Amino acid sequence: MNVTQPLTYFDNSATSFPKPTQVAEAVTRYLTEVGGSYGRSANQRCCTVARVVEQCRDTLAGILGIQDASHLCFTANATQAANTVIRGMDLTGGRVLISPMEHNAIARPLEALRLAGNIQIETLPAFSDGLIDVTNINIPDDTRLVVVNHQSNVNGVTQPLSAIRQAIGDAPLLVDASQSLGKIPFKVEAWGLDYVIFTGHKGLLGPTGTGGFWARHPHTLEPLLLGGTGSNSEHLDMPEFLPDRFEAGTPNVAGIFGLEAALSHPPEASHHRDDLEALLAAIRAIEGFQLHAAEDFNNQGSLFSLTHRTLASSELSWRLDEGFGIETRAGLHCAPLAHRHLGTVPDGTCRFSLSPYHSNSDFDYLLDALTKVAKGQ
Incomplete structure (x- = not known):
């Protein structure tokens, strides 16, 4: 990039650009030097891959503010993560409360469940800019899930997650961190969140095709995808242990190499x-x-x-x-x-x-x- 020219790309909510130079270097290194799969063999290449993938998982856990990194599972993007969580839990016969600022990654899976007669959907009270009015939240007894888009991808309004948690009591809380993660401090444990979905190609400055979710109680979810994990291959059912239970199929190893490089080399902000x-x-x-x-x-x-x-x-x-x-x-x-x-x-x-x-x-x-x-x- 020619630093003497203005940076005229203002579409970072779709996907961030530019990326740290180390991102392309890491992807190239994997494709041209390392190779190998993840969790499928015990040779030197696969062990190198495993170290990078698990380092990326651990770094993400630190960014999210969580203790157990095994509860963090990789997906292809936030949309797959949202479908894994929403379709993986039992919401039948209950009510789901959502913010008025939800992305279709959340809205469409929920609408499919509503049209099938499985759930009711209600919108949380909010001010004109979409900020949730925590003082007027009412949680019906049949509430199965509360969903909040942490930062709107339309106007940037950012929700007060700690206050929302206090207002909704013990109701399970799913947070879409697609726009916020990597841009502002995140505190899963301190905010009392139950599920978080995220993507790697926006605020985290990683490649497309990377993302994931974290679940406080993963046993409440059934896997969305079933298939090979490289573990418990003698059984036809999915492993019970994490993260394998939710990581069927070979992951985007090249993308995770790039994401780990992005997390390890965050740029110094050029504005305040x-x-x-x-x-x-x-x-x-x-x-x-x-x-x-x-x-x-x-x-x-x-x-x-x-x-x-x-x-x-x-x-x-x-x-x-x-x-x-x-x-x-x-x-x-x-x-x-x-x-x-x-x-x-x-x-x-x-x-x-x-x-x-x-x-x-x-x-x-x-x-x-x-x-x-x-x-x-």
């Missing part, structure tokens, strides 16, 4: 929270735009959305790309529930998601571009 706050204030001052973000900056993540008074969100995104090379994402962002709550359907918004590599000069370039678009230039 104050810079983001100043950026949002400057955007609010540009005539013609409406900023979609958290009402209280203390609840703001590193992404936000814009709509324009006359331009469709897709047109705004195209003009920024065509005229200034600024890459964003327009539309509903696989989160129609969030857009309905924010009142931005059917057009959606134009989303800007930041990277630790963005600097104040990149923000200045973005502000200049938005100003010119607002003036029709």
Whole structure:
């Protein structure tokens, strides 16, 4: 990357870019030097692979703030992780409470269960920006699960997980950390979470095709996928022990090599929270735009959305790309529930998601571009 040019990629909520240089190096090293499978043999190559995979698991456990890394299982992405948890537990005849900001990775598996007549779905009370109103939460007796998107992929509002835990009592709590993990401190144990799903290719800066979930009580889940694990091969049922029970099939070893490298080499941020706050204030001052973000900056993540008074969100995104090379994402962002709550359907918004590599000069370039678009230039 030419550091003299502005970093115009603002689509990090879809997948982060750039990655630390060590990510590509680690993937290449696995593909060209190491090779070998995971958990299938006892030769030197496979032992090397096992060490890297388990180091990655242990590092993730530290980032999540959990004690037992064996309860952390790898999947191909957060969507597979969400399906593993949601479809793996017995929700039949019960009620599932969700935040109004859920991604389709959560909403679609739940909707399939609702349409099958297995569950009822209710939305937790929330303020206009999607922040859950913990003082008005009511937990019916038949509640089987509470699901909360920790950080919205539409406007960046970040939920108070500790307060939510106190408000819902002993109800099982599943948290979607796809947007937040790697960006802000995470405390599974301190917050009293029961299930967490995550992906490796966003805030953790790893490759696509990596992700996973953590379960406090994994015995409450049935595996989504059944198949080879390299263990207990004499039996046709899945192993009971972890993480093998939920890791059927050969994992994305090259991706995990890259993810471990990303976790071991986090970049130093090129901007601070104050810079983001100043950026949002400057955007609010540009005539013609409406900023979609958290009402209280203390609840703001590193992404936000814009709509324009006359331009469709897709047109705004195209003009920024065509005229200034600024890459964003327009539309509903696989989160129609969030857009309905924010009142931005059917057009959606134009989303800007930041990277630790963005600097104040990149923000200045973005502000200049938005100003010119607002003036029709």
